[in-house]
Amino acid sequence: EIATxxxxxxxxxxxxxxxDRALNEFTGDPEDGAWDAFVDxxxxxxxxxxGALTGRLRSQAIAAPTGVGPRARxxxxxxxxxxxxxxxxxxxxxxxxxxxxxxxxxxDVFAGTTTVRWTASSNDRKxxxxxxxxLLLLTVHDPTTQWKSFRIWRDGRNANRKMLxxxxxxxxxxxERASRGLELLFGLWRRxxxxxxxxxxxx
Numbered sequence: 001e002i003a004t005x006x007x008x009x010x011x012x013x014x015x016x017x018x019x020d021r022a023l024n025e026f027t028g029d030p031e032d033g034a035w036d037a038f039v040d041x042x043x044x045x046x047x048x049x050x051g052a053l054t055g056r057l058r059s060q061a062i063a064a065p066t067g068v069g070p071r072a073r074x075x076x077x078x079x080x081x082x083x084x085x086x087x088x089x090x091x092x093x094x095x096x097x098x099x100x101x102x103x104x105x106x107x108d109v110f111a112g113t114t115t116v117r118w119t120a121s122s123n124d125r126k127x128x129x130x131x132x133x134x135l136l137l138l139t140v141h142d143p144t145t146q147w148k149s150f151r152i153w154r155d156g157r158n159a160n161r162k163m164l165x166x167x168x169x170x171x172x173x174x175x176e177r178a179s180r181g182l183e184l185l186f187g188l189w190r191r192x193x194x195x196x197x198x199x200x201x202x203x
Contacts, residue, residue: 006061010049011068015120015154018042018072019079028085029077039069065157074159075118078152082161083110095140097183107134115149124153133185135164139178143171 006014018039022030025038043050043062050068053061062069088108096102107115115134117127128151135149152161166181168174 004053004057006049006053006068011071012120014049014068015071015075018068019075019118019120022072022076023079024087026076029080030073035069035073039063039072070157071120071154074157075120075152075154078159078161079116079118082148082150082152082163083114083116086111088116091138091141093137093141095137095182097140097186098179099183099186101183101186103137103182103186105133105137107138109138113145113147115147116152117150118152120154122154122156124151127151127153131164132181135166136178136182136185139166139174140182143168143175143178146174 021042022035022038026034030038039062042048043058050058050061061067064070088110091107091109092104093107094102094104110116115131115138117131117134119127131149131151135147138145138147138149146165149164150161151164152159154160166174166178168177
């Protein structure tokens with residue numbers, strides 16, 4: 001059987017891989033020539049899934065408006081806009097909730113105050129939950145900082161982004177709200193280990 005296109009899962013894996021590589025390669029949004037050279041160097045590697053395609057099909061899969069190259073670049077642009085040009089710093093967090101439970105996690109922090117979660121999929125549910133947990137953990141850990149958490153996801157040719165904050169006029173207010181939110185999520189997680197939970201679609 002001769003391959004004529006990449007399946008959706010392969011596209012997703014390639015776009016996520018290209019995005020991660022680009023964030024380590026560039027500071028900020030790269031120029032057109034630098035991006036093209038970056039994608040060409042990636043595509044020249046042996047044993048890539050893209051190697052199953054030949055000629056025009058391969059070129060289209062890489063460089064067409066809906067190809068893996070433009071899709072990855074759109075994600076990189078959005079990440080650079082909200083996270084800045086520098087690589088994030090990883091923060092290891094360990095917070096104790098009012099219930100006595102301890103929640104531990106690692107969060108990548110951009111520009112000192114921002115977290116970013118992204119996906120090459122139009123389904124942003126995991127990125128939505130991850131970005132919310134990042135925000136709540138950081139706020140409980142340090143409510144004096146007004147943290148921002150972004151999620152970025154694909155929508156056809158384009159990428160979208162959404163920002164979350166914990167509202168509050170004071171650190172104490174932000175800490176209280178973030179603690180309640182984290183307690184709720186932790187409780188749902190504990191319940192999910194013991195019993196099936198209903199799915200709320202569209203939320």
